Amino acid sequence: MSRRPVNPSRRLGDGGSIPFVASIQSKSHNSPLISIGLVIVGAILLIGYFYSSSGAASSDIKDVSKLEGGSSCTLEVLQALPILKKAYGDSMHKVLHVGPDTCTVVSSLLAEEDTEAWGVEPYELDDAGAKCKSLVRKGIVRVADIKFPLPYRAKSFSLVIVSDALDYLSPKYLNKTLPELVRVSSDSVVIFSGYPGQQRVRGEQLAKFGRPAKLRSSSWWIRFFVQTSLEENDTAGKKFQQASAKKAYAPACQVFHLKSFS
Numbered sequence: 425m426s427r428r429p430v431n432p433s434r435r436l437g438d439g440g441s442i443p444f445v446a447s448i449q450s451k452s453h454n455s456p457l458i459s460i461g462l463v464i465v466g467a468i469l470l471i472g473y474f475y476s477s478s479g480a481a482s483s484d485i486k487d488v489s490k491l492e493g494g495s496s497c498t499l500e501v502l503q504a505l506p507i508l509k510k511a512y513g514d515s516m517h518k519v520l521h522v523g524p525d526t527c528t529v530v531s532s533l534l535a536e537e538d539t540e541a542w543g544v545e546p547y548e549l550d551d552a553g554a555k556c557k558s559l560v561r562k563g564i565v566r567v568a569d570i571k572f573p574l575p576y577r578a579k580s581f582s583l584v585i586v587s588d589a590l591d592y593l594s595p596k597y598l599n600k601t602l603p604e605l606v607r608v609s610s611d612s613v614v615i616f617s618g619y620p621g622q623q624r625v626r627g628e629q630l631a632k633f634g635r636p637a638k639l640r641s642s643s644w645w646i647r648f649f650v651q652t653s654l655e656e657n658d659t660a661g662k663k664f665q666q667a668s669a670k671k672a673y674a675p676a677c678q679v680f681h682l683k684s685f686s
């Protein structure tokens with residue numbers, strides 16, 4: 425339509441100002457009403473743009489808080505990965521993660537060099553993304569009730585990391601599940617569990633977890649380990665603490681390290 429070809433260098437020369445408003449104004453100099461109208465349309469488009477981009481940002485926030493609400497300590501595992509690497513070094517080469525949102529953890533682990541990773545999702549995967557579905561299809565992530573024996577042979581993984589899931593088990597099931605996690609590990613088991621008073625699961629998610637989390641104190645856990653004859657891995661614990669101090673990292677969850685069966 426326009427007889428004048430668009431001169432790209434001139435548009436670039438506008439340097440940051442909104443080029444389409446400027447060129448509209450110069451073309452419609454003989455009709456100030458149309459020009460004002462077009463500027464208003466431009467303004468509406470800009471407002472629409474800002475609205476839609478802030479809308480995108482708030483849906484990102486929703487996703488994050490959904491993760492926090494359902495599984496605060498799984499989020500913590502992601503933060504702690506560099507520290508775990510320092511504490512476990514070579515033991516991080518074959519990892520099983522057990523807990524809600526395991527796809528997120530497994531994807532992060534698989535992105536690391538020299539790390540194989542598998543996951544057990546103890547709850548239903550209602551709104552799994554395509555990436556997660558593909559991990560399930562490949563058998564890397566399994567959906568399994570951890571109240572029953574795990575579908576792996578003894579010492580299948582050098583390191584087993586569990587987050588949140590144990591908080592939802594009564595001692596009757598913990599008695600079986602925790603030794604199961606130790607059984608499938610060859611070096612160590614790392615437990616991430618919530619601090620008492622840290623309840624963050626909302627009503628709609630309780631249905632998924634079956635019961636509210638029972639967040640136990642660290643003395644409760646330590647007594648439980650002794651009762652079930654599970655030994656803490658003090659070497660790993662010390663290394664984890666040292667690496668945390670060096671990076672000024674303070675985990676938002678309790679972290680325990682257990683030795684595998686010899």
Ligand SMILES: *[C@@H]1O[C@H](CO)[C@@H](O)[C@H](O)[C@H]1NC(C)=O
Nearest residue numbers: 594595596597599651652653
């Ligand atoms: C769990 O096991 C320990 C040690 O075997 C036992 O003392 C305790 O009573 C058990 N708890 C439950 C709830 O079965």
Ligand SMILES: *[C@@H]1O[C@H](CO)[C@@H](O)[C@H](O)[C@H]1NC(C)=O
Nearest residue numbers: 511512611612657659660683
């Ligand atoms: C304890 O943790 C260390 C890593 O800090 C690991 O090398 C070792 O295999 C673990 N298990 C035992 C039984 O010491």
